[in-house]
Amino acid sequence: MAHSTQASEVRFDGQAAQEDQSSHAEALMRAALNAGAGEAEAVAQGSQIISVRFEGEELKLTSADFGSALGLRVLHDRRMGFASTNQVGTEARERTAQGALGLAKCSPADPANVLPDCHPVTRDVQACDDALSDMPVEAVVGRARDLVARTLAVDPRLRLDSCEVVLRRGAGAVHSSAGVEASASSTSMSLSLFGMAVDGDDVGGFDYWGGHALDVPSFELLAEESITHFSRAALGNLNAQASESYTGPVLFSPSAFMDVFIQPLVSAASAIAVQRGRSSLAGKLGQVIAADMLNVTDDPTDRGLMGLCAFDREGVPTQPFDVINQGVLQAYLYNGYAAAVDGVSSTGHASGGARSVPGLGAHGLCVGAGQGGRSADMLKHLDRGLLVGRFSGSVDPASGDFSGVAKSSRWVEAGAVVRPVRETLFGGNLFDLLPQLLQLSSEAESVMGSARAPWALVDGLSVTAG
Amino acid sequence: MQTDSCNDPTDILQEALNADGGEHVELRFHSKRTRSIAVEKGRVDQARLAEHAGVGVRVQSGGAHGFASTSALEVGAIREALDNARSAARASARKDSVGIGDLPPAELARGVFEEAGCHELERRPIEESLEWVLAMEARTRAASKSIQSAVCRYSEVFEEKGIVTSDGAKAWTRLVRPEFATSAVASKDGDIQRGARSVGATGAWDCLFRRADAEQFSEEAASMAVNLLRAGQVAGGRKRVLLSPSLVGLLTHEAIGHTVEADFVAAGSCAQGRIGEQVASELVTLCDSGASEYLPGAGGTLAVDDEGILAGRTEIIRAGVLNSYLHDRRSAAEFGVTPTGNARAWEYDDAPLIRMRNTYIEPGTSSLEEMIAETADGLMLDGPKNGQADANGEFMFGTLQAWPIVNGKRGDLLRGTNISGTAFDVLRSVSAVGKDFEWDLGSGHCGKGQPMKVDAGGPWVACEVLVGGQV
Numbered sequence: 039m040a041h042s043t044q045a046s047e048v049r050f051d052g053q054a055a056q057e058d059q060s061s062h063a064e065a066l067m068r069a070a071l072n073a074g075a076g077e078a079e080a081v082a083q084g085s086q087i088i089s090v091r092f093e094g095e096e097l098k099l100t101s102a103d104f105g106s107a108l109g110l111r112v113l114h115d116r117r118m119g120f121a122s123t124n125q126v127g128t129e130a131r132e133r134t135a136q137g138a139l140g141l142a143k144c145s146p147a148d149p150a151n152v153l154p155d156c157h158p159v160t161r162d163v164q165a166c167d168d169a170l171s172d173m174p175v176e177a178v179v180g181r182a183r184d185l186v187a188r189t190l191a192v193d194p195r196l197r198l199d200s201c202e203v204v205l206r207r208g209a210g211a212v213h214s215s216a217g218v219e220a221s222a223s224s225t226s227m228s229l230s231l232f233g234m235a236v237d238g239d240d241v242g243g244f245d246y247w248g249g250h251a252l253d254v255p256s257f258e259l260l261a262e263e264s265i266t267h268f269s270r271a272a273l274g275n276l277n278a279q280a281s282e283s284y285t286g287p288v289l290f291s292p293s294a295f296m297d298v299f300i301q302p303l304v305s306a307a308s309a310i311a312v313q314r315g316r317s318s319l320a321g322k323l324g325q326v327i328a329a330d331m332l333n334v335t336d337d338p339t340d341r342g343l344m345g346l347c348a349f350d351r352e353g354v355p356t357q358p359f360d361v362i363n364q365g366v367l368q369a370y371l372y373n374g375y376a377a378a379v380d381g382v383s384s385t386g387h388a389s390g391g392a393r394s395v396p397g398l399g400a401h402g403l404c405v406g407a408g409q410g411g412r413s414a415d416m417l418k419h420l421d422r423g424l425l426v427g428r429f430s431g432s433v434d435p436a437s438g439d440f441s442g443v444a445k446s447s448r449w450v451e452a453g454a455v456v457r458p459v460r461e462t463l464f465g466g467n468l469f470d471l472l473p474q475l476l477q478l479s480s481e482a483e484s485v486m487g488s489a490r491a492p493w494a495l496v497d498g499l500s501v502t503a504g
Numbered sequence: 505m506q507t508d509s510c511n512d513p514t515d516i517l518q519e520a521l522n523a524d525g526g527e528h529v530e531l532r533f534h535s536k537r538t539r540s541i542a543v544e545k546g547r548v549d550q551a552r553l554a555e556h557a558g559v560g561v562r563v564q565s566g567g568a569h570g571f572a573s574t575s576a577l578e579v580g581a582i583r584e585a586l587d588n589a590r591s592a593a594r595a596s597a598r599k600d601s602v603g604i605g606d607l608p609p610a611e612l613a614r615g616v617f618e619e620a621g622c623h624e625l626e627r628r629p630i631e632e633s634l635e636w637v638l639a640m641e642a643r644t645r646a647a648s649k650s651i652q653s654a655v656c657r658y659s660e661v662f663e664e665k666g667i668v669t670s671d672g673a674k675a676w677t678r679l680v681r682p683e684f685a686t687s688a689v690a691s692k693d694g695d696i697q698r699g700a701r702s703v704g705a706t707g708a709w710d711c712l713f714r715r716a717d718a719e720q721f722s723e724e725a726a727s728m729a730v731n732l733l734r735a736g737q738v739a740g741g742r743k744r745v746l747l748s749p750s751l752v753g754l755l756t757h758e759a760i761g762h763t764v765e766a767d768f769v770a771a772g773s774c775a776q777g778r779i780g781e782q783v784a785s786e787l788v789t790l791c792d793s794g795a796s797e798y799l800p801g802a803g804g805t806l807a808v809d810d811e812g813i814l815a816g817r818t819e820i821i822r823a824g825v826l827n828s829y830l831h832d833r834r835s836a837a838e839f840g841v842t843p844t845g846n847a848r849a850w851e852y853d854d855a856p857l858i859r860m861r862n863t864y865i866e867p868g869t870s871s872l873e874e875m876i877a878e879t880a881d882g883l884m885l886d887g888p889k890n891g892q893a894d895a896n897g898e899f900m901f902g903t904l905q906a907w908p909i910v911n912g913k914r915g916d917l918l919r920g921t922n923i924s925g926t927a928f929d930v931l932r933s934v935s936a937v938g939k940d941f942e943w944d945l946g947s948g949h950c951g952k953g954q955p956m957k958v959d960a961g962g963p964w965v966a967c968e969v970l971v972g973g974q975v
Contacts (some may be wrong), residue, residue, distance in 0.1 A: 040808065043900070073720030079656075088592075091597070093771065097568055099570070099855050101571040101572065101595065101855060102572055102592045103571070103573050104573075105853055113517040120553070121554065122552070122553075127522075134553075137553040138553070139569050141551045141552070141553060144530070144630070144634055146548060146638065148547055148548065150547075174595075179595055197771050197772040199767070199771035199772075233895075234771075234896070236772040241895055244895040244896075245893055315545070316542055316653050393554055395550050395552065431902065432890050432902040432922065434698055438696075441921055441922040441972045460898060460926075461897075463923075463924055464972070480718050485801060504924070
């Protein structure tokens with residue numbers, strides 16, 4: 039990792055950092071092959087992270103840290119072993135190679151244990167910003183102080199449990215014996231606000247908001263949006279009252295819609311879930327699984343989302359990928375292993391970091407907007423019932439059953455919010471309910487930098503009030 | 505750096521310690537070695553060795569804390585990290601800062617602290633574990649023709665820490681935390697149900713499989729998945745429930761434990777200003793401990809916290825009265841009390857936060873049979889899923905299985921659901937506390953910015969909660 043050693047004088051050179059990580063990955067891959075491995079894939083990641091954490095109005099901790107991770111997947115006669123380390127020396131490299139190879143030799147053979155072929159990465163995401171590359175610790179502290187002050191100035195009843203601003207600068211590389219050589223570097227600044235409002239003896243439910251930005255102007259916009267969202271939600275949670283039990287339509291915020299419906303739905307579209315018999319979407323390619331207004335795309339080119347990337351964990355190039363189009367299931371998501379099981383090509387959905395075997399997942403899910411108007415119009419479509427701001431519960435992606443508590447949620451009458459609610463549970467089955475999607479709002483919003491989704495009105499839920 | 509079982513690192517830390525006048529310095533070497541295996545449907549998804557080791561440095565200087573780390577256990581590298589931490593602290597300090605103030609007196613740890621089980625598990629070759637996990641997964645999958653898929657996971661995390669502080673702590677700790685989890689997916693006529701069992705401990709297999717062996721866990725996961733296919737749904741509403749030890753663990757952890765963490769209290773949680781108040785039934789005494797009370801091997805066991813304080817037992821609620829919050833040194837200074845040994849960091853490059861360890865309700869006098877017989881209309885709930893607590897004390901957690909109780913008799917299995925309530929209201933509603941104690945939340949992690957291994961438990965408890973379900 040290219041960096042100076044004094045935290046207050048940190049400078050980041052993305053190109054040099056990429057070259058460093060490439061050389062680490064290459065050396066680790068060579069160590070595995072020299073140890074006798076048939077095939078090897080090495081991932082190297084290095085980061086500089088400056089984080090500033092406030093608790094309440096008090097600056098609790100400033101951290102300026104440099105970290106690295108090396109991961110090695112070894113395939114030997116179609117047997118797989120994996121090892122990782124945070125040490126970059128020769129001795130650690132050899133120990134890691136021996137460890138992964140030893141594990142591979144005692145694992146059973148699996149014909150799908152192959153490394154993905156090399157496909158050139160032609161897209162450069164250009165995720166290094168000069169201002170963020172040069173930003174010193176003091177500037178990050180200053181932005182955090184400003185964020186806390188502006189948030190608490192909104193209303194004296196607001197309390198911050200924590201506020202964090204994190205500047206991340208890093209690079210990563212993948213090298214494999216199948217010819218993959220991919221590397222990238224990035225800078226970003228993220229924030230999070232977590233807290234509640236307190237009015238005398240009334241303690242409101244907590245809420246949180248945040249996201250990440252690739253440059254300073256975007257961070258400023260994010261800060262403004264986050265303060266507005268957090269303060270509105272936290273203050274709105276004061277004086278919560280009982281709601282009502284019923285079966286019928288519920289209005290979901292973009293965040294709750296993602297958590298209850300879309301994330302589990304896309305998990306069920308994982309090829310491994312299908313292959314292993316734990317997906318309700320098995321055999322449903324090309325079939326209608328939701329109302330025709332639903333479109334879901336995985337978009338690794340969206341610069342507003344944290345999943346921005348040019349290649350996946352295995353070095354396979356990524357591109358926008360349709361999962362649901364007009365309610366019809368378009369495709370399953372594949373990493374290299376799942377692709378080998380089905381005899382197809384990876385869709386570039388290998389996920390995870392250097393410290394574990396590649397997983398399978400989406401990069402940046404985007405749900406297409408509908409024609410339901412703005413969020414206020416969606417209240418009118420609901421007319422009377424529950425608006426769920428945040429979901430605290432569990433979803434089983436295999437069965438689609440979900441159940442949880444409606445947090446930061448409101449009771450709606452005559453198309454308008456009349457009170458915040460407390461102790462309100464709701465549940466259903468997402469596969470049964472997606473065809474009962476009644477409306478999507480006309481704009482998709484960022485969900486804390488991880489996804490984009492509109493507001494959604496869904497019929498048929500069971501709501502239990504305390 | 506050699507990260508196999510290493511020698512006492514505290515002499516190197518002591519040599520590197522270089523405090524300016526008036527500042528407080530903590531040096532923490534932390535080595536974590538993980539061996540993990542995951543098998544699904546006969547295929548090895550994970551056969552993994554991981555090492556993550558280095559030294560975390562925290563400096564309190566000029567009214568602020570600064571943190572930095574290095575992956576090298578070398579005097580020069582540690583001093584460089586110390587300079588970085590000092591710079592970060594000074595970059596944070598303001599001219600008008602009032603400072604953190606003097607740290608309160610505390611029982612500083614000195615010496616070697618080793619939990620049982622490290623040597624025993626280190627001697628067990630990973631090849632043996634791999635074969636055993638493959639066999640357990642196959643056994644789970646073969647339990648019924650309805651089983652479509654099974655997953656079996658086993659991991660061991662070996663942790664060694666050396667902690668040296670500028671005010672005199674000097675401790676070396678070693679422990680191992682094994683974890684076993686198995687799940688099965690059954691399907692019939694398009695319906696899919698999942699059964700799962702998991703266990704985690706601090707210690708060797710005598711602790712991990714104290715209550716049941718791995719074969720029994722596999723059978724239970726498989727039969728749960730199959731039986732849930734023909735189970736009905738719970739009817740929602742406010743109900744009297746009997747919570748199993750694992751769910752009592754979730755209740756103590758989610759509903760109470762988080763709201764009494766001093767950082768959350770300072771932010772305005774519902775526990776703020778209520779020390780000395782009757783917040784629960786007199787039947788309830790609720791504690792958090794670094795030791796494994798009642799039964800050995802609880803998953804959050806530690807002798808010394810990550811600020812070098814001896815990790816003792818804290819009575820959070822004594823006979824229904826709120827008695828203490830959970831503190832690190834800084835919050836203890838702010839609240840004017842003694843630190844409770846709750847400062848914990850996930851890895852060397854994480855700064856310590858206030859976290860729980862082993863949280864539990866002390867056993868009472870009732871048998872489970874008596875508690876069922878005394879229930880006219882209610883539910884018996886078992887099997888923890890996830891959980892979350894709110895600042896206002898409102899909590900939710902998921903359960904895997906439920907049984908109706910009508911006129912003192914237990915009925916047929918129902919599908920699990922989510923339950924909710926307000927922490928102190930639910931504790932005030934406690935009408936019976938069982939006499940048989942279990943630790944049963946040692947698998948998985950608690951999340952609070954960093955993951956953390958904790959455990960929780962207690963006996964069966966009767967109380968009133970809001971149950972989600974059909975209306």
